[in-house]
Amino acid sequence: MFTDVNQGAVAALLPFLEAHRGISLAAAGALVFASTASSSIIQPLFGVFSDRRPFPALMPLGILAAGTGISLVGVAPGYLSILLCVVLSGMGVAAFHPEAARFANYVSSGSGRARGMSFFSVGGNAGFAIGPAIATPLVVVFGLPGTLFMIIPAALMSAVLFHELPRLKEFRPGGASAAGGRSPAEQDEWGPFVRLTLVVAMRSLVYFGLVSFVSSYYHKVLGTSEAFGNTALTLMLLGGAAGTLVAGPLADRLGRKRVLLASMCLLAPLLFVFSTLGPGAGMVALVLIGASTVGTFAVTTVMGQEYLPGRIGFAAGVTMGFSIGLGGAGAVPLGAIADHFGLHTVVVMLAFLPVVGAVLAYTLPRRARSSSGS
Missing domain, CATH: 1.20.1250.20 (MFS general substrate transporter like domains)
Incomplete structure (x- = not known):
């Protein structure tokens, strides 16, 4: 939820960027595409990386990058820097999800795996939905620099995850290898x-x-x-x-x-x-x-x-x-x-x-x- 809040906030910021920074509708559309491409389409690349060399720290680092990027959008001096901030936020979202889905799989293994993953998915849906509800009042009250407050929930959750990493690592299945958790009897289909x-x-x-x-x-x-x-x-x-x-x-x-x-x-x-x-x-x-x-x-x-x-x-x-x-x-x-x-x-x-x-x-x-x- 704390990760996808940042992705959900992008669309809510577009009218303010159009009004106060003078970006065109086409430029606004490019920001949406940049957010989608960087957060969704490149996710498999992070997945390949985490399969070859599991790196649980991608979870808190991804959240922190997602929050940092979106928080800087309001104070970025020009369109190119705004675009780069959106891409940074999207890449944080992309970095978080494959590794987080791996641990969602681990902690809900057995007969309740789909139920556990459904909670994980609902968290993302909720975050995407409340992103505009958080970003809009901040910008209305403080102007575009109000996006700086978006770093707070990201930093807090990132700190929580860093603290929880040792415990989360204990959920890795005993037969899992360092290269993704394949047991000898399992084959990719x-x-x-x-x-x-x-x-x-x-x-x-x-x-x-x-x-x-x-x-x-x-x-x-x-x-x-x-x-x-x-x-x-x-x-x-x-x-x-x-x-x-x-x-x-x-x-x-x-x-x-x-x-x-x-x-x-x-x-x-x-x-x-x-x-x-x-x-x-x-x-x-x-x-x-x-x-x-x-x-x-x-x-x-x-x-x-x-x-x-x-x-x-x-x-x-x-x-x-x-x-x-x-x-x-x-x-x-x-x-x-x-x-x-x-x-x-x-x-x-x-x-x-x-x-x-x-x-x-x-x-x-x-x-x-x-x-x-x-």
């Missing part, structure tokens, strides 16, 4: 992992498409106010948080593949039904859509780590970062389609993506080899 990555990419396209256009859809297609559209988006994200807490324990009990496949099968008809509903009923559908979309984020991270037991940092970097970043990049062509054919067309198109995801999910093995949970 690249075929299922690649298909899983494509499932995550399909899901991420749906997620970022909705996050980008739900508010506009309510305003321009359904004729509501902007505030009503933002409320609908908030309810969808809250539904996602609730779905994460439900999907994790269900995956431990019923199997990872079953829960992932069920979410994909539910998502397609829910999206189609949403495209036919009015504002009020559409909110109910959006809550269920959020639960089906966001709810399996933790499940797919666990599945990826089980398919690549010798590269769990890399697996987390791909399932939590790279493939999600691809989904975010997909929002750009979806916006172009919306400009030419309308937002309703985009929503209907999104309904077909989970069908592809469901077919791919169906081809996944019920359980990873040498894994005790499916």
